[in-house]
Amino acid sequence: MPTEVLMPALSPTMEEGTLAKWLVKEGDTVSSGDILAEIETDKATMEFEAVEEGVIGKLLISEGSEGVKVNTPIAVMLEEGESAEDIAKSGSDEAAEAEDAGSKSGSEEKTAESGKTSDKAPAKAKSKGDAKEEDDIPKPDQTPDWPDGTKMRTQTVREALRDAMAEEMRRDPNVYLMGEEVAEYQGAYKISQGLLDEFGGKRVIDTPITEHGFTGIAVGAAFGGLRPIVEFMTFNFAMQAIDQIVNSAAKTLYMSGGQMGAPMVFRGPNGAAARVGAQHSQDYAAWYAHIPGLKVVQPYSAADAKGLLKTAIRDPNPVIFLENEIMYGKSFDVPVLEDFTVPFGKAKIWREGSDVTIVSWGIGMTYALEAADRLAEDGIEAEVIDLRTLRPIDYDTVLASVQKTNRCVTVEEGFPVASIGNHLSAVIMTRAFDYLDAPVLNCTGKDVPMPYAANLEKLALLNADEVVEAVHKVTYR
Amino acid sequence: MATRKSAAQDKAAGKASGSASADELKSYYRDMLLIRRFEEKAGQLYGMGLIGGFCHLYIGQEAVVVGLEAAAEEGDKRVTSYRDHGHMLACGMDPDGVMAELTGREGGYSKGKGGSMHMFSKEKHFYGGHGIVGAQVPIGAGLAFADKYLDNNRVTFTYFGDGAANQGQVYETFNMAALWKLPVIFVIENNQYAMGTAQVRSTSSADLYKRGEAFGIPGELVDGMDVLAVKEAGEKAVAHCRSGKGPYILEVKTYRYRGHSMSDPAKYRTREEVQKMREEKDAIERVRVMLLDGKHASEDDLKAIDKEIKDVVSKSADFAKDSPEPDPSELWTDIYARDSPQGAALETGDA
Helix, strand or coil: CCEEEECCCCCCCCCEEEEEEECCCCCCEECCCCEEEEEECCCCEEEEECCCCEEEEEECCCCCEEEEECCCEEEEEECCCCCCHHHHHHHHHHHHHHHHHHHHHHHHHHHHHHHHHHHCCCCCCCCCCCHHHHHCCCCCCCCCCCCCCCCEEEEEHHHHHHHHHHHHHHHCCCEEEEECCCCCCCCCCCCCCCHHHHHCCCCEEECCCCHHHHHHHHHHHHHCCCEEEEECCCCCHHHHHHHHHHHHHHCHHHHCCCCCCCCEEEEEECCCCCCCCHHHCCCCHHHHHCCCCCEEECCCCHHHHHHHHHHHHHCCCEEEEEECHHHHCCEEEEECCCCCCCCCCCCEEEECCCCEEEEECCCHHHHHHHHHHHHHHCCCCEEEEECCEEECCCHHHHHHHHHHHCCEEEECCCCCCCCHHHHHHHHHHHHHHHHCCCCCEEECCCCCCCCCCHHHHHHHCCCHHHHHHHHHHHHCC | CCCHHHHHHHHHCCCCECCECHHHHHHHHHHHHHHHHHHHHHHHHHHCCCCCCCCCCCCCCHHHHHHHHCCCCCCCEEEECCCCHHHHHHCCCCHHHHHHHHCCCCCCCCCCCCCCCCCCECCCCEEEECCCCCCHHHHHHHHHHHHHHHCCCCCEEEEEECCHHHCHHHHHHHHHHHHCCCCEEEEEEECCEECCEEHHHHCCCCCHHHCCHHHCCCEEEEECCCHHHHHHHHHHHHHHHHCCCCCEEEEEECCCCCCCCCCCCCCCCCHHHHHHHHHHHCHHHHHHHHHHHCCCCCHHHHHHHHHHHHHHHHHHHHHHHHCCCCCHHHHHCCCCHHHCCHHHHHCCCCC
16 A cells, blocks of 8 residues: 655654755655655754655655645655555545544544633632531641650760661661761761761762762662662752752652652751851752652651651652751750651641641751740740651641641741742642631741851841741731 | 674684674574664654654664673663663563653553653663763662672663763762772763764763773773674673673764754764765674675575564554553652652642
8 A cells, every 4th residue: 555654743842844855756766764855844954764665656745845734744655566546546535534533633622622711710719618628627647756655865866867877777788878978987977977887888888079970879779779878968069969869869760650769868967057158058948849759858856857767768769858967966855766767748746836837847946946935925825837848748737737826937947939938838828728817927048148257147047036026927916 | 894704714613703603693683673673663653743752763873782782691780871762672671662652652661651761671670761961870880889789790781872971970980880899881882973963073082982091990992883793892891890890881883873863953964974884884784794695594584584573663663552641640650659649749729
């Protein structure tokens, strides 16, 4: 049967083109790879090659024709023993078919469009009694993180993080730690202190100062069956490696249809330390929380640092674990349990209150809790929620609290534009609009690179005063 | 070209040519032809609009992957860039599944969610299919890192092009691979053009196989249009890696007949240059001549192989057209392992 040569699509966006020049004429014998024609697209003039061998039976579109739609027959090829007469016969059938298909898809488009229009009609405002609203009643999980009566001990965040890694490395021989100065130096911030002695150089590995390269190697090791923990000396340097984190680690499970992924942890200090200037002082929570495929953790207390890091190491997905240099030396009660873990997606209520909900995480909790103490002196009872994980986020605990307090202030160290607070505000507006008695306010770092001068740095950072002020605004007192 | 003389000598020693038997030669011919015909079909389906987006064809470079796969053992790993169709076919992945991924259908290796540049097969130890130039290089070293850690005596073939050879992460990786003696073979497929930029216009020194010298990584220049030469070099590299001596670099000189991707205007080289390579250096033709001259196969035998390949490819195209598009519910799967619907939890708008 004669086969039609169709106007090719020569770029991802091409819909039509100009048939600039035929390089063959009717009756020519061509083989696969021979150039048939030059076709002009919006981008360039391209050569169009034959895919099958045969004889050019008929050229259907003349040279210089503009606006030839993709998939329009432009020529007919004959196989051995066929003549031009065969063309007319099969050609007319197919043309009719193509026309049919065209009109059919046209009418489908119309239907879809009219459907759209009706969707655009303004929706009736929902009353509180609607069934849909009932379904959206938040169901926060407020089970305690450890049983009543558990023995506690005081530990710094630093010690808790080290214990978490050591326990998981004892549990699974395929867990290993790599990063700059993690082994012999015992950790630039002493988080990996003692690990080299216990686990040896095979599992506690000093890398050269090449974030992009060693992150990619760790991603490959995770594909290959290991459970890497990658320590970034600080998350500022992880920007060198963000392509491997986002494009390779986070997306491969999806791109492979679930066949393989990167079970691994990226951890290290994040956010401002003190007086280290703009390039070493940035909170990346919102950056990573933006990415489907990543999980993002930002603990505040030592107990959470330990329980969440153990969960992160066991998680079959890439986890971003954002620590904070200023928090490393702070002490908290940590439960003395053989295997203490904290699940992802479960916020912790540090303080109950009925007047306003303050939502924070990581070092932001320092300001949130200080503000709550001061507000209590003024007779304002704040409920303080520590999100603990930013992907997944425990929306239910936040929404249930806002339904009780009707007001919300978010507290984070990161920049204000496209912040986590912005996202929470949108979720609260969408799912608890009727419960709000004031706009949700976001307390954030200032919209400036971190300055070095002591006084300016202080101005750029978030503080408890700003949280107190925001709460006064939303409580109107 | 392996000379006829050596072919005749080998025949006397019970061999067809070089270190390959008649059956091996036939299988290389078959494997290379499969890639070429598959890619031609892919180009055709692209022109028909059945394949979208980017589509980078491997035509001309077939001897590289076929030669190196001949040097690989079961369990060895491979990872490459976005010009990956040939690598997948050469390591034994099903043409139906590859073609259906190109058309974005349910029957594709990634259920239609990856596309031409993003395919994987755990079963065949194929770790992608990576769309960011050079990003697969540390990943390949990482696979080798895991093998060394697990002490399983496997090697990883890490393929990248002359363009990627200028990426910084490649040298970060060379350093660590040599430092830690990782069993990884860096295969630089030098097709002489980084997209449309000729190597001389992008690269300060032409000899890419010497790029490991500063790290103490041995390198070798290989004729990538000669499948037997590639196989031989591959065997040497594999032996080096498996014996614990660390990484090895093969710069395999090859040539891409088609454009960088389907939307390549081909203004950076002449038609004559391409034609000359096709006529004088073609790797498939070379093996064809060896088979015929060595009387290892008749014209009819080869025609039968051609027919068999044509059928395999045409079946894959039919499968790729007939396989349904993925179910809309697939939008929300495989975002997280064990499928906890984190993505859905963020979709608050419809709640």
